[in-house]
Amino acid sequence: xxxxxxxxxxxxxxxxxxxxxxxxxxxxxxxxxxxxxxxxxxxxxxxxxxxxxxxxxxxxxxxxxxxxxxxxxxxxxxxxxxxxxxxxxxxxxxxxxxxxxxxx
Amino acid sequence: xxxxxxxxxxxxxxxxxxxxxxxxxxxxxxxxxxxxxxxxxxxxxxxxxxxxxxxxxxxxxxxxxxxxxxxxxxxxxxxx
Numbered sequence: 001x002x003x004x005x006x007x008x009x010x011x012x013x014x015x016x017x018x019x020x021x022x023x024x025x026x027x028x029x030x031x032x033x034x035x036x037x038x039x040x041x042x043x044x045x046x047x048x049x050x051x052x053x054x055x056x057x058x059x060x061x062x063x064x065x066x067x068x069x070x071x072x073x074x075x076x077x078x079x080x081x082x083x084x085x086x087x088x089x090x091x092x093x094x095x096x097x098x099x100x101x102x103x104x
Numbered sequence: 105x106x107x108x109x110x111x112x113x114x115x116x117x118x119x120x121x122x123x124x125x126x127x128x129x130x131x132x133x134x135x136x137x138x139x140x141x142x143x144x145x146x147x148x149x150x151x152x153x154x155x156x157x158x159x160x161x162x163x164x165x166x167x168x169x170x171x172x173x174x175x176x177x178x179x180x181x182x183x184x
Contacts, residue, residue, distance in 0.1 A: 030172075067156075068166045069166060070167075081152055084155065084174050084176065085155065087174075088151060
């Protein structure tokens with residue numbers, strides 16, 4: 001299975017997906033840790049994908065999304081943003097509504 | 105090879121001439137920055153599109169030489 005297909009399947013099969021460095025319980029980068037914590041703060045279940053597992057995945061997600069950094073948050077198959085945008089939405093009280101849609 | 109502050113500011117200015125750029129070197133190491141960019145070019149665009157404009161301005165350095173640049177975009181003229 002190609003990395004592209006793996007990514008597509010993962011975001012199709014999971015309402016909330018966080019492509020990150022490390023795992024939710026053991027993040028390996030401040031930005032990834034931040035987004036995982038925000039999701040936990042909202043009590044949202046999410047699929048964490050450690051992009052450090054293979055170089056192919058680490059580069060593949062950047063190409064897939066056309067976004068140069070990690071982490072990357074997907075909700076209902078749609079790219080929401082990286083750490084900056086998640087922080088901005090959290091601070092502007094816009095994140096809860098987006099995450100709510102994930103439960104439907 | 106981290107990126108000096110002036111280079112980042114200049115690259116953003118080239119792409120967004122009217123931009124007001126507040127760039128902070130978080131760790132004094134030319135490698136961890138936070139930047140707030142205010143420009144009328146952001147008006148009517150979503151955050152993802154606004155951030156992509158900055159990535160384009162930085163010509164592929166984002167996520168490479170430029171490891172940690174926290175970006176905040178503000179559309180000039182809209183109520184902040």
